[in-house]
Amino acid sequence: xxxxxxxxxxxxxxxxxxxxxxxxxxxxxxxxxxxxxxxxxxxxxxxxxxxxxxxxxxxxxxxxxxxxxxxxxxxxxxxxxxxxxxxxxxxxxxxxxxxxxxxxxxxxxxxxxxxxxxxxxxxxxxxxxxxxxxxxxxxxxxxxxxxxxxxxxxxxxxxxxxxxxxxxxxxxxxxxxxxxxxxxxxxxxxxxxxxxxxxxxxxxxxxxxxxxxxxxxxxxxxxxxxxxxxxxxxxxxxxxxxxxxxxxxxxxxxxxxxxxxxxxxxxxxxxxxxxxxxxxxxxxxxxxxxxxxxxxxxxxxxxxxxxxxxxxxxxxxxxxxxxxxxxxxxxxxxxxxxxxxxxxxxxxxxxxxxxxxxxxxxxxxxxxxxxxxxxxxxxxxxxxxxxxxxxxxxxxxxxxxxxxxxxxxxxxxxxxxxxxxxxxxxxxxxxxxxxxxxxxxxxxxxxxxxxxxxxxxxxxxxxxxxxxxxxxxxxxxxxxxxxxxxxxxxxxxxxxxxxxxxxxxxxxxxxxxxxxxxxxxxxxxxxxxxxxxxxxxxxxxxxxxxxxxxxxxxxxxxxxxxxxxxxxxxxxxxxxxxxxxxxxxxxxxxxxxxxxxxxxxxxxxxxxxxxxxxxxxxxxxxxxxxxxxxxxxxxxxxxxxxxxxxxxxxxxxxxxxxxxxxxx
Numbered sequence: 001x002x003x004x005x006x007x008x009x010x011x012x013x014x015x016x017x018x019x020x021x022x023x024x025x026x027x028x029x030x031x032x033x034x035x036x037x038x039x040x041x042x043x044x045x046x047x048x049x050x051x052x053x054x055x056x057x058x059x060x061x062x063x064x065x066x067x068x069x070x071x072x073x074x075x076x077x078x079x080x081x082x083x084x085x086x087x088x089x090x091x092x093x094x095x096x097x098x099x100x101x102x103x104x105x106x107x108x109x110x111x112x113x114x115x116x117x118x119x120x121x122x123x124x125x126x127x128x129x130x131x132x133x134x135x136x137x138x139x140x141x142x143x144x145x146x147x148x149x150x151x152x153x154x155x156x157x158x159x160x161x162x163x164x165x166x167x168x169x170x171x172x173x174x175x176x177x178x179x180x181x182x183x184x185x186x187x188x189x190x191x192x193x194x195x196x197x198x199x200x201x202x203x204x205x206x207x208x209x210x211x212x213x214x215x216x217x218x219x220x221x222x223x224x225x226x227x228x229x230x231x232x233x234x235x236x237x238x239x240x241x242x243x244x245x246x247x248x249x250x251x252x253x254x255x256x257x258x259x260x261x262x263x264x265x266x267x268x269x270x271x272x273x274x275x276x277x278x279x280x281x282x283x284x285x286x287x288x289x290x291x292x293x294x295x296x297x298x299x300x301x302x303x304x305x306x307x308x309x310x311x312x313x314x315x316x317x318x319x320x321x322x323x324x325x326x327x328x329x330x331x332x333x334x335x336x337x338x339x340x341x342x343x344x345x346x347x348x349x350x351x352x353x354x355x356x357x358x359x360x361x362x363x364x365x366x367x368x369x370x371x372x373x374x375x376x377x378x379x380x381x382x383x384x385x386x387x388x389x390x391x392x393x394x395x396x397x398x399x400x401x402x403x404x405x406x407x408x409x410x411x412x413x414x415x416x417x418x419x420x421x422x423x424x425x426x427x428x429x430x431x432x433x434x435x436x437x438x439x440x441x442x443x444x445x446x447x448x449x450x451x452x453x454x455x456x457x458x459x460x461x462x463x464x465x466x467x468x469x470x471x472x473x474x475x476x477x478x479x480x481x482x483x484x485x486x487x488x489x490x491x492x493x494x495x496x497x498x499x500x501x502x503x504x505x506x507x508x509x510x511x512x513x514x515x516x517x518x519x520x521x522x523x524x525x526x527x528x529x530x531x532x533x534x535x536x537x538x539x540x541x542x543x544x545x546x547x548x549x550x551x552x553x554x555x556x557x558x559x560x561x562x563x564x565x566x567x568x569x570x571x572x573x574x575x576x577x578x579x580x581x582x583x584x585x586x587x588x589x590x591x592x593x594x595x596x597x598x599x600x601x602x603x604x605x606x607x608x609x610x611x612x613x614x615x616x617x618x619x620x621x622x623x624x625x626x627x628x629x630x631x632x633x634x635x636x637x638x639x640x641x642x643x644x645x646x647x648x649x650x651x652x653x654x655x656x657x658x659x660x661x662x663x664x
Contacts, residue, residue, distance in 0.1 A: 244272030456481030535563030
């Protein structure tokens with residue numbers, strides 16, 4: 001049974017009535033405690049209660065909740081909040097009684113907002129302990145023995161006097177709007193099963209971290225016992241020196257670490273045990289200036305000395321960084337010590353033109369994902385390129401995904417197996433296979449450089465995307481070597497006529513090996529041209545053409561060509577194209593079930609084509625011509641009579657729902 005009362009603030013008499021609902025399992029309510037907390041004791045009759053959420057209004061300052069609540073033996077989830085009073089009034093706090101905390105053996109999750117855990121001085125086991133900063137020697141008292149998740153909000157400077165260290169089963173702790181100095185870290189250090197710690201909007205008063213003589217309080221040695229604490233999330237707080245002593249941290253997130261909590265902007269992250277097992281460090285909006293431990297941050301461009309420091313984090317599995325290569329690429333070689341690195345993403349600024357990355361990087365044998373980008377300099381400067389060394393490509397046995405932006409695959413002429421190959425249009429007979437596990441490859445901003453690379457040696461490639469590059473016959477000769485290729489995307493690519501011609505001005509022959517691409521079933525061409533090689537692909541099932549520029553073709557209204565590409569075609573999706581004639585498609589693509597032409601203004605259908613359309617196993621047919629407001633040079637008329645006739649007959653013959661989007 002669930003009772004959820006929000007809005008009305010229950011008074012004492014009403015709380016007494018709630019106590020009669022003895023079959024309740026869930027209770028959420030707001031209550032008015034201006035007459036004292038004793039009224040809450042009436043809830044002790046709810047022996048089946050599993051979830052309790054109370055927002056207390058106008059509580060008496062410093063009051064303790066009734067010990068009789070310890071009778072709630074079935075309770076599993078507890079949420080207690082004291083509401084703010086009038087503007088300008090201090091927040092009033094309640095506290096939990098020891099008897100309840102000792103008896104609540106089923107509670108696994110708890111959220112306390114301006115409600116304190118029991119105070120140490122109120123329990124006989126803690127008499128004689130004068131300061132919470134003293135080492136907690138392991139009292140036999142363990143409160144909330146099943147508690148795994150605890151959230152403390154609006155505790156301010158009150159945590160260090162509580163029995164937080166007695167929550168021995170705690171695995172996840174979140175503290176918000178509180179002071180978290182050395183005294184609090186002494187309590188946290190007792191939580192031997194703690195796995196995740198989150199601090200939000202927490203601060204440290206300098207005087208609270210000092211003894212009576214003004215000397216800094218010593219850090220608790222028991223921090224070294226927190227061997228299960230692997231995840232730390234610090235937001236809008238300061239980096240306390242105790243954090244550097246945590247021995248097992250693998251994932252650390254620092255978000256908006258205020259500079260005023262540090263001596264000066266540009267402060268360095270400290271050395272310490274926290275670095276030994278660190279795998280991911282994510283820093284956002286921080287005053288950190290030294291790269292000594294900043295391993296997953298964008299913005300600062302790492303110089304040579306800073307890259308050398310990164311190499312000391314030998315347990316890293318993920319590294320993303322921007323680096324300045326104005327002095328050369330050699331400093332990148334210092335990353336070879338990262339033997340456990342699985343993901344590497346580097347954005348290179350000011351690289352030397354035509355430089356090759358250090359061959360030593362072949363030592364990164366665990367690498368699975370690689371992303372390399374060179375950044376454009378000034379707008380009027382040419383893009384500078386880097387290239388991969390053969391040594392790295394031949395030994396990177398685990399790399400399955402790679403994105404290269406203005407970074408070249410190794411050049412064929414630099415490898416002994418490639419000697420004698422005068423052009424990329426030659427058949428690649430090399431036995432060398434680079435990146436033997438590579439499945440996904442993205443090449444961007446390659447210009448006219450792909451044709452000279454070892455793309456054809458990526459024999460295991462299944463998905464290839466080429467963007468902002470030239471993709472003439474020479475490049476298609478390389479693509480033809482990728483026998484396992486399944487999907488090909490070409491975006492914003494051009495073909496220079498002279499690049500597709502030999503020395504005599506004759507067109508280069510298309511590679512015969514295109515017929516071997518029997519796994520290539522999906523083609524996505526955007527803002528590029530329809531190259532003749534595409535028509536020779538034998539297994540294409542899904543073909544998308546988006547915004548094929550008219551200037552790449554002879555005239556608007558051009559026809560899609562005949563060829564092997566039509567034999568297995570099932571889906572043809574054309575958007576914003578100058579295509580006007582699909583006669584060859586209708587004759588040869590007999591398996592087409594989806595045929596879509598959107599904003600193809602030059603598309604014309606002829607009466608004999610109606611019979612061809614009706615022979616197809618069409619499940620979806622779209623032909624729309626809806627000009628945008630800025631369209632110019634459109635054909636007149638937009639819809640010719642013959643096309644309209646075919647459309648009308650087709651709409652009557654096909655099943656309802658096959659034709660979509662309308663026509664006019």
